[in-house]
Amino acid sequence: MLLKPSNDDICVISYHIGKIIVAVSLCLVLPILTAFVFNEHAPILDFVISLGFSLSLGFLLIILFKTDKELHWMHGMVIVSLSWLILAVLAAIPLYLSGHWHSFLDAVFDAMSGYATTGLTLAQDLDHLSMSHQMWRHLTMFIGGQGVIIVALSFLAAGTGGAFKIYVGEARDEKILPNAIQTAKFIWMISISYLILGTLILGLMAIWEGIAPLRAFFHGAWIFMAAFDTGGFAPQSQNILYYHSFLFEIGTILMMILGIINFKLHFSLWTGNRREIWRDIEMISLTSTILISFFFVAVGLAKAGVYPQAVALFRKGFYHLISGHTGTGYMTLYASQFMQNWTPLALVSLIVAMGLGGAMCSTTGGIKALRIGLVFKAFIQDVRKLMYPESAVLIEKFHHIKDLILEDRQVRSAALIFLAYLGLYLFGAIAGMAYGYPFLESLFESTSAAANVGLSCGITTISMPVVLKLTYIFQMWIGRLEFVAVFTLAGFIIAFFRGK
Amino acid sequence: MGTDKDGLFLKHRLAQIVVLVTGFWLLVSVCYAQSISSTALIKNAKQYDGKTVVYQGEIIGDVMVRGDFVWINLFDGENAIGIWLKKAALPKIKHVGGYHRKGDVLEIEGVFHSSCLEHGGDLDMHAGRIQIIQEGYLTPESLNPAKMVWAKIFSLTVLLLLAVMLIQNSIFRWKKR
Helix, strand or coil, rough: CCCCCHHHHHHHHHHHHHHHHHHHHHHHHHHHHHHHHHHHHHHHHHHHHHHHHHHHHHHHHHHHHHCCCCCCHHHHHHHHHHHHHHHHHHHHHHHHHCCCCCCCCHHHHHHHHHHHCCCCCCCCHHCCCCHHHHHHHHHHHHHHHHHHHHHHHHHCCCCCCCHHEEEEHHCCCCCCCHHHHHHHHHHHHHHHHHHHHHHHHHHHHHHCCCCCCHHHHHHHEEEEEEEECCCCCCCCCHHHHHHHHHHHHHHHHHHHHHCCHHHHHHHHHHCCCCCCHHHHHHHCCCCHHHHHHHHHHHHHHHCCCCCHHHHHHHHHHHEEEEEHHHHCCCCCCCCHHHHCCCHHHHHHHHHHHHCCCCEEEEEECCHHHHHHHHHHHHHHHHHHHHCCCCCCCCCCCEEEEEEEEEHHHHHHHHHHHHHHHHHHHHHHHHHHHCCCHHHHHHHHHHHHCCCCCCCCCCCCCCCCCCCHHHHHHHHHHHHHHCCCHHHHHHHHHHHHHHHH | CCHHHHHHHHHHHHHHHHHHHHHHHHHHHHHCCCCHHHHHHCCHHHCCCCCCCEEEEEEEEEEEEECCEEEEEECCCCCEEEEEEEHHHHHHHCCCCCCCCEEEEEEEEEEEEEEEEECCEEEEEEEEEEEEEEEEEEEECCHHHHHHHHHHHHHHHHHHHHHHHHHHHHHHHHHCC
């Protein structure tokens, strides 16, 4: 029998959503400060309205549904999935008010793209957008990459009892430290340390490449936010091509790779355990898939003869492969060039790389390296079983921070999410084809949205059908949260209407 | 003798006509060279590859000096394309496009590359001739009165709700005691 959620359930969920809204909305102060730095007056109003509206909504939920009831797992999942939707709508307000987005739906598309660290954009005339709005766009990536729940837990540590239950809902089932709040604070500590370092490095690179110092450091910060958080937004419409710089491309490749590493592995590295990087199953899986997919991309591009020089092949082939595999979506090509210049072999290899993604508990999307590694290990184990006597007991081990034994339930869980992602990629591709786009283009854009990548072959434009925009928003949301939280929300809604 | 003179005269005339026609053709082709849109260039990149084209666009972002050369990006309302040119050839830029700044509109004539070998496969143009055809300007910021009203309303609402929340928290704590 389906149980209808009680009033207490509604109170717990609404109260915590209110708290999350308040915590995340406070980040709007940063673009307001940016507006002051650059003497931009009109954008201040956009952000004050958004901040005021968001805080009002958050406070209202806290006041109306105040409760001290304990959080359950179901609450955590519903809170996370609903928070992400509500926050995307709230983050869209200043974007829409800037006048650079054709409709509110387009602004929501970009806000979800930012939070989910996708990088697909429907912004118009990006080159004339204010610095404060640019700050907000990139900040959504920085917040979303670490996770909106991480932000909330860091700000509101004292009042969140069942912190781990909402922490897990955000596709983060690995605790780095014993406590979820300590883990959240550690993730922020790492991210902010890297932000300072990354801004400095990219800022100096930008100055070296001829950009004025103040702009250079802002560009450095934004590019770092979007690279480390594997997002893909850039302050200019040409994305990374704008800089025409090999140096900048190398810099962003390093930041992107830093972003796909598991925060748990970052912790090991920070605590001096550097050997982990060579032993961890995720790193082995990632290195293998990057090398294999690059081999096919290189063969595909070499066949086409578009980039006859090794440097050009590296700057276009390897760069986009890393950008796709890490789920960043940084581009030094125009969207239509993928279909014009890249052979089907290179394109399919890139799509596969996009679908695979980076490490668990990182800022990236997609199937994830750990799951690929586990499914591969299970496959090897099954083959070995066939070769040994029936009575033999085979134990397969793997190293993920510590030595672990491969268990059936791990493989089952990994395989289920693996299949769910494949289904999601296909779902978006079918939606694209339903609107007349060719199969390869539809699959490319769909995988890019669902794996939170952001590379585009040209389908994502303001003129694309509304249903397709909604499909991609849905894919970005469900892809970022890795299904469970969204499925729980669906169950909650069904129980609300049909439960007894 | 007379025929020699006539022949020479005819040759001179013919040469004059050829020079005039060629000059006129060059003048016409320079003056009336159709600038190509960025979309047309990107979509038909292979067709235009290595050809000299004319392109117009607003200079946006930054003028990035690289030694004796410079990178600029010209936005024609559809896309921006990177232009590589000698620093000395760049005319004095007064406005670069950005927030509330319309950049100078430049017209360039140069060689288009669908994937430039000199620049790691970038789609770009190497400019030969470049000129400012329209000066940029600052577009003054205007504060929307309706937005100001909404900003005040929401600010007051936040203060009010914050006060209610603090009172509610105090009551909650007092009841618990």
